[in-house]
Amino acid sequence: MGLIVQKFGGTSVADTDRIRHVATLVKREQEAGHRVIVVVSAMAGVTNQLVGYCSAMNPLVTDEARANYDHVVASGEQVTSGLLALGLQQLGLKARAWCGWQMPLVSDAMHSKARIDRIATEAITASLAAGEIAVVAGFQGVTGDGRITTLGRGGSDTSAVEIAAAFGAERCDIYTDVDGVYTCDPRIVKRAKKLHRISYEEMLEMASLGSKVLQTRSVELAMNYGVKVQVLSSFDDRPADSIPGTLLVDEEEIVEQQRVTGIAYSRDEARITLTNVENRPGVSAGLFGPLADAGINVDMIVQNVTEGGKETDITFTVGKTDLARALEIVKTDKRVPNYDRVHSDAAVAKVSVIGVGMRSHAGVAAEMFRTLADKNINIIVISTSEIKTSVLIDESYLELALRALHTAYGLDAEEEKN
Amino acid sequence: MGLIVQKFGGTSVADTDRIRHVATLVKREQEAGHRVIVVVSAMAGVTNQLVGYCSAMNPLVTDEARANYDHVVASGEQVTSGLLALGLQQLGLKARAWCGWQMPLVSDAMHSKARIDRIATEAITASLAAGEIAVVAGFQGVTGDGRITTLGRGGSDTSAVEIAAAFGAERCDIYTDVDGVYTCDPRIVKRAKKLHRISYEEMLEMASLGSKVLQTRSVELAMNYGVKVQVLSSFDDRPADSIPGTLLVDEEEIVEQQRVTGIAYSRDEARITLTNVENRPGVSAGLFGPLADAGINVDMIVQNVTEGGKETDITFTVGKTDLARALEIVKTDKRVPNYDRVHSDAAVAKVSVIGVGMRSHAGVAAEMFRTLADKNINIIVISTSEIKTSVLIDESYLELALRALHTAYGLDAEEEKN
Secondary structure: OOEEEEEEOOOOOOOHHHHHHHHHHHHHHHHOOOEEEEEEOOOOOHHHHHHHHHHHHOOOOOHHHHHHHHHHHOHHHHHHHHHHHHHHHHOOOOEEEEOHHHOOEEEOOOOOOOOEEEEOOHHHHHHHHOOOEEEEEOOEEEOOOOOEEEOOOOHHHHHHHHHHHHOOOOEEEEEEOOOOOEOOOOOOOOOOOEOOEEEHHHHHHHHHOOOOOOOHHHHHHHHHHOOOEEEEEOOOOOOHHHOOOEEEEOHHHOOOOOOOOEEEEEOOEEEEEEEEEEOOOOHHHHHHHHHHHOOOOEEEEEEEEOOOOOEEEEEEEEEHHHHHHHHHHHHHOOOOOOOOEEEEEOOEEEEEEEOHHHHOOOOHHHHHHHHHHHOOOOEEEEEEEOOEEEEEEEHHHHHHHHHHHHHHOOOOOOOOOO | OOEEEEEEOOOOOOOHHHHHHHHHHHHHHHHOOOEEEEEEOOOOOHHHHHHHHHHHHOOOOOHHHHHHHHHHHOHHHHHHHHHHHHHHHHOOOOEEEEOHHHOOEEEOOOOOOOOEEEEOOHHHHHHHHOOOEEEEEOOEEEOOOOOEEEOOOOHHHHHHHHHHHHOOOOEEEEEEOOOOOEOOOOOOOOOOOEOOEEEHHHHHHHHHOOOOOOOHHHHHHHHHHOOOEEEEEOOOOOOHHHOOOEEEEOHHHOOOOOOOOEEEEEOOEEEEEEEEEEOOOOHHHHHHHHHHHOOOOEEEEEEEEOOOOOEEEEEEEEEHHHHHHHHHHHHHOOOOOOOOEEEEEOOEEEEEEEOHHHHOOOOHHHHHHHHHHHOOOOEEEEEEEOOEEEEEEEHHHHHHHHHHHHHHOOOOOOOOOO
16 A cells, blocks of 8 residues: 555644544544645644744744744644654654654754755655654754754645655645635635546646635645645545545546636735826836835736827735835836826735636636626726636625625536535 | 854743843954854743653653654754844854754754764864854754754753864853852742852752753753853853853862862752661662662662661652652562561751862861751761762751851852842
8 A cells, every 4th residue: 555645734633532533533644544644734823923933033034034934833733743743643643743854854954934845755764664663843944054944834734745846655634723724714605515536637726816725835745746635624534545535636636627627716805096197117116116126015906098099007916915015116216107196906806716717618708797787786907828818806895796606607516615 | 363262041041032132242242252162941931841842742652752852852053053043143243153963063862862973173273264253053963974963951051062172162151040159049048149160070069959041961061171261141241251151160270278168958858767787788679679679779878787787767858749650650560678667757858058169178067067056957878988978858948047147157258139
């Protein structure tokens, strides 16, 4: 039998009771004949506490400070890995806890957001061959010269997928507090359905558009390495082999393709509009260059040429937390082109319909616009890609829009999820 | 200028405010021209919390479990070392946090009570040469094959002394919540005086007899390596160079020797007496062998032969927490010799007068017995060594005995300590 990687997030290892339960889920995999590598996050709340301590000591703006920050913050996962190994031993299994430096899992030196360079498999392979379960502290690595690094928030998912790839695992099971990926957020759309399969590309869009189930980078990696990732709940008692969650697979493995697979949303963006901007070459560079220099990500951009063609209106979105800084730059930076007025609005939401089926089915975007029009919902900005269409709308219409679109695309389940 | 090792215990690094204060004490040493290695304990309460988590997962009786326990518990010091390094950087200094495995500080594999085998000095020496302050996580090491170990409770003192020896430090300053070693516990004897110097041997007796200022093993090591250790308070603002605390030195360096240097006590023992034990060769082995097999430490032992010599009464002391188990063994183990009755008493205390001056001054023990007799305090057991005399008395007379002895040996200060 093959190797399974299991990853348990913060709510799954919230306290010693939950860790004991996780031990039973790990034991079941080993009893089914698998070799098992477990990757764990910090116990719920621990990382925030450690980050809070660090921030109280230092503003953390220098690389040298971030190196010591990583030294502190990586300890959260170290604790969980040791505790789960103890829980497994208490069930009569052989188990050993591993920090990133012990494998080693070698990363670059970009402290607090490091990337994995290589994973040495020899030591853990020997441990597995001796019948031990390997319990790896996620979210952390070590530089070539022996300093602790962390992989950024959500980095334990990345650890799990990279480890699954390095060890050639059959499957990487990501246990979380939801039991899979849904057609839409079930807290808003009660008739949302769990997806049994979703393609990597769709999951990537779902993740980057606001579905918080998996970290974007871990989905990218799974796609690049072809790792079979299953998202499932540690509160579900069915065997993981029966695929009770959502499996990420190649597009070709999905037999019945829907036009739309899922609907994602984000409340994290704000809109800025500049009116009557002079329309000449270099205008976009003059506006978006200074924002990029300040590290502000611009997401959606639309430009409408006014009558005559001499001037144009430009609307774009930035993260809500960046809005004040972006406005300051727009108003003061000398490189920004001349314009009449600037408007901004933080009470907006982005809604995205996603599906690889869009490649072969025409009219998906048109149906989105018609559905929103029927509900009298005004579209502020539109942006499209090969497998998704996103619109920016007034935030107060968000729930209405999601439910209407979910019904329109035929995604509603027979019964409401409670 | 030379190298100073500073060690800060749990109350000195209780929270981020205290750690910020510690950073100023470290900065002062560097500004005085020293290279500085700092050794830190876990923040107050953290180790107990981590131990509690481990105990909730596993009874921790196997070596394999203790290895995972060490993996968890060592994280407490790791956090403090990173936070203090951040605090030093915030003061404009260069600082780097070090775990045991990063130096490496190599220990044996006796998990949860490991002994240090060797300390590699190259990496930290290079770091110091680059102007960095090294902030080392105390209490931890790493085995030759890369597993985390801990050195047992109080092990950060041991780390500090061993590091001071390995690096040839000028002085090892142990910062704690008291400002030095006193002639007696100042909470009981208000006229207790701070000792400016104490010999290693005396400190060893003080530590093993109940004075909790330093861990016994760290004193042994300081004596063996000839490390100059100063005990001082992190709440005291005088420069450490002015020796505001108590300095541990060789006996010859103490010019004016008193007969008695200090008086220690312990409430941790309980007494067991067996009456009319058959008196034949092998009786002691039959009694104390089973206790040793059960891991029960026996401290004081007296044996009085009764008239005729056929039988004997044996009294001995064990730790209070071992009393029930010890009685069970005495009553049930087949190897224990025959006796008439067994008595036990947990309401006892051990009082010890200590001083290298006893070697040259006669009558110290006699004065102790006379002083106690004058106060009508009954002595249950007496035990002596070259530089101390201990007696076991009824616990309710403890304070009275300490104050009477303190006065009798001329140790009282002019004024009361408040």
